[in-house]
Amino acid sequence: MFEHLQPLPQDPILSLLGEYRVDTHPHKLDLGIGVYKDEQGNTPIIGAVKEAESRLLTSEQSKSYTAPAGTAEYNHLASALVFGTEHPALKDQRIISAQTPGGCGALRMGAEFLRGCSQKSRVWVSLPTWANHAPLLTGAGLEIAEYPYYDYATKGIQFEAMLQTLEQAHAGDFVLLHGCCHNPSGADLNPAQWQAVADLMARKGLIPFVDMAYQGLGNGLEQDAFGVRLLAEHFPEMLVATSCSKNFGLYRERTGTLFIIAANPAQAETAGSQLFSKIRSHYSMPPAHGAAIVETILADTGLTLSWKCELASMRERIQGLRQQLVSAITASDIEGDFTFIQHQFGMFSFLGISPQQVEQLRQDYSIYMINSSRMNIAGLNQSSMDYFVSALAKVLSAR
Numbered sequence: 001m002f003e004h005l006q007p008l009p010q011d012p013i014l015s016l017l018g019e020y021r022v023d024t025h026p027h028k029l030d031l032g033i034g035v036y037k038d039e040q041g042n043t044p045i046i047g048a049v050k051e052a053e054s055r056l057l058t059s060e061q062s063k064s065y066t067a068p069a070g071t072a073e074y075n076h077l078a079s080a081l082v083f084g085t086e087h088p089a090l091k092d093q094r095i096i097s098a099q100t101p102g103g104c105g106a107l108r109m110g111a112e113f114l115r116g117c118s119q120k121s122r123v124w125v126s127l128p129t130w131a132n133h134a135p136l137l138t139g140a141g142l143e144i145a146e147y148p149y150y151d152y153a154t155k156g157i158q159f160e161a162m163l164q165t166l167e168q169a170h171a172g173d174f175v176l177l178h179g180c181c182h183n184p185s186g187a188d189l190n191p192a193q194w195q196a197v198a199d200l201m202a203r204k205g206l207i208p209f210v211d212m213a214y215q216g217l218g219n220g221l222e223q224d225a226f227g228v229r230l231l232a233e234h235f236p237e238m239l240v241a242t243s244c245s246k247n248f249g250l251y252r253e254r255t256g257t258l259f260i261i262a263a264n265p266a267q268a269e270t271a272g273s274q275l276f277s278k279i280r281s282h283y284s285m286p287p288a289h290g291a292a293i294v295e296t297i298l299a300d301t302g303l304t305l306s307w308k309c310e311l312a313s314m315r316e317r318i319q320g321l322r323q324q325l326v327s328a329i330t331a332s333d334i335e336g337d338f339t340f341i342q343h344q345f346g347m348f349s350f351l352g353i354s355p356q357q358v359e360q361l362r363q364d365y366s367i368y369m370i371n372s373s374r375m376n377i378a379g380l381n382q383s384s385m386d387y388f389v390s391a392l393a394k395v396l397s398a399r
């Protein structure tokens with residue numbers, strides 16, 4: 001049976017990481033995979049996470065099974081983080097939430113749920129979007145359509161084209177929107193654009209599905225939730241997938257949440273029964289440890305404050321690196337306009353170089369990024385900045 005199988009190509013980001021690990025170049029730089037790194041190039045364990053872990057270790061509570069949704073306490077705290085404590089849907093019990101194995105688990109379970117809503121469920125995704133969106137959505141049997149989002153030529157959002165394309169969507173279609181820190185472009189909608197998208201979608205009967213994997217790493221915890229909260233005020237039905245991988249540094253603990261907002265509490269309960277049945281048939285119950293850490297932090301004022309401070313310093317480090325990069329590029333004799341990097345949010349930016357130039361950076365300078373030239377700004381540091389900019393200058397002048 002298995003002899004008929006054809007090998008599939010490895011995930012491009014993971015294979016890049018494999019190549020980087022065996023590279024012996026003393027100045028090698030990994031700007032590929034989207035994890036936060038500190039000045040030493042390490043992905044740190046956040047202090048509040050360490051403290052929460054030590055509290056959990058000394059706790060007397062047994063680690064028995066929970067439920068397909070995880071614990072009620074985690075779900076409550078996670079929803080307050082995304083929607084704020086005053087959100088009407090929280091108060092009138094229109095939100096169903098499930099702790100999931102990471103943001104991917106949330107996206108996939110959201111997609112499975114949507115597939116169960118209708119045989120013809122179609123999801124619109126931004127062009128470009130995170131490479132794993134298509135497999136997560138189509139793997140559940142959803143049809144994908146694309147709306148224009150990032151314009152490589154003007155280095156900004158193609159907002160008019162985005163709206164024009166969404167005008168062609170049909171009532172009942174879902175629209176996947178990045179809550180903040182658009183991956184891969186780093187270009188986010190401004191408040192007026194969120195409002196215009198919300199108006200169009202409400203008029204057309206489209207349903208939002210928000211992917212919020214970087215809350216707190218763009219402009220701030222509250223600011224980053226602007227779009228998702230605006231939509232949640234306008235739409236009786238929507239889905240939100242969140243991740244604690246980046247903002248709590250819990251990548252391998254696989255901690256995320258799927259929220260389903262329904263029109264009324266009865267429909268929310270029915271939607272929950274559908275969702276929990278899907279979860280039961282996929283992985284039964286989510287892993288508990290990462291969620292217990294998040295729960296411990298968010299339930300404690302002191303730990304929450306300490307986590308928020310650390311998150312703010314991560315965000316400031318990324319913003320500082322972005323500004324330094326722009327200054328270093330401006331000060332060098334690199335041709336081209338790179339000022340766009342300043343106006344973007346989160347860990348990612350497109351550098352706007354060709355796949356051949358990306359390849360040359362890898363071959364000649366051991367600088368790793370994915371072919372689209374999306375770079376993880378957090379992968380830079382003070383000592384690698386000059387090396388990176390001079391390598392970039394050499395590769396670009398070789399045109």
Ligand SMILES: Cc1ncc(COP(=O)(O)O)c(C=O)c1O
Pocket residue numbers: 034101102103104105130183211212213243244245251255256
């Ligand atoms: C846009 C986006 N959504 C979702 C995720 C999923 O994150 P997780 O690692 O929690 O599954 C990621 C992770 O890279 C992402 O970039």
